[in-house]
Amino acid sequence: MDGLSAKLTPLGVMVLALLREGDMHPYEMMRLMRQRRDDRLVPIQNGTFYHTVGRLERAGLLAEVGVDRDGNRPERTTYTLTDSGRDIVLDWVRRELPRTDRPAEFRVALAEAHNLPREEVLDLLGVRRAALAATLQMHTSGIADADLRGVPQQYLVELDREAALLEAELAWLDRLRARLSDSMPWGIADIPEETLHRLIALREAQRS
Numbered sequence: 001m002d003g004l005s006a007k008l009t010p011l012g013v014m015v016l017a018l019l020r021e022g023d024m025h026p027y028e029m030m031r032l033m034r035q036r037r038d039d040r041l042v043p044i045q046n047g048t049f050y051h052t053v054g055r056l057e058r059a060g061l062l063a064e065v066g067v068d069r070d071g072n073r074p075e076r077t078t079y080t081l082t083d084s085g086r087d088i089v090l091d092w093v094r095r096e097l098p099r100t101d102r103p104a105e106f107r108v109a110l111a112e113a114h115n116l117p118r119e120e121v122l123d124l125l126g127v128r129r130a131a132l133a134a135t136l137q138m139h140t141s142g143i144a145d146a147d148l149r150g151v152p153q154q155y156l157v158e159l160d161r162e163a164a165l166l167e168a169e170l171a172w173l174d175r176l177r178a179r180l181s182d183s184m185p186w187g188i189a190d191i192p193e194e195t196l197h198r199l200i201a202l203r204e205a206q207r208s
Contacts, residue, residue, distance in 0.1 A: 008092050010108040011042045011052050016061060016089045017112050019081035023065055026053050027076060041107050053079065061085035090115060098127035100135065118186045122177055129173050136166040 008016075018029055030049055033039065056062045062079045093116060096102060096109035113121050143159055185191060 008088065009052065010105055011044070011048065012056055013089055013092050013108055013112065014038060014042055015049075015052060015056060016081060016085045017115070019062060019079065020086065020089070020115070023078050023080045025068075025076040025078045026050055029053075041104075041111060056085065061088060094120070094124065097121070097124040098131070100128060100131045114187055118180055121186070122180055125173060125177055125180075129170065129177070132166055132170055132173070136163060136170065139163040139166065
């Protein structure tokens with residue numbers, strides 16, 4: 001499973017995660033993802049999308065459950081998520097959430113982190129925080145050393161920007177972990193029933 005998880009693209013993860021909500025055909029998946037602005041996280045292009053779905057099916061991560069035709073439109077194949085597909089999303093999130101060298105993958109992992117238990121997410125984000133803090137220390141030490149050696153500031157602006165971004169992410173990460181440790185609802189079990197019904201109704205409206 002680990003080797004297969006490592007080969008998943010962010011788009012593949014988003015497709016599998018979407019099928020956790022129910023069986024769908026690719027056109028419906030693309031429409032939902034665009035309506036939800038998931039194209040902020042991954043490019044959604046028709047050819048690439050259908051190719052990704054085909055690869056996931058061949059890997060046994062999703063399976064065909066029916067074919068239908070609406071009027072004169074082409075046939076549409078509906079897919080369901082397999083147990084392997086469900087598990088591999090969680091494995092992928094576990095691997096990518098603490099990493100600091102793959103920003104695109106981290107954004108998708110963060111978007112799907114709600115599928116993991118609260119305590120596990122806190123631990124994974126703690127690993128990420130430690131790595132970010134070490135990188136920030138390396139940057140600030142480098143800048144201080146460059147200042148002592150009289151390096152002109154114009155040569156350090158990129159390092160200064162990177163340090164500022166790291167400081168901002170660390171501050172955000174600390175706020176998120178504090179909320180998770182406190183009372184922030186997490187996972188579907190923590191969503192109030194009334195809110196859950198509203199979300200389901202919104203999803204069905206998006207699918208129609």
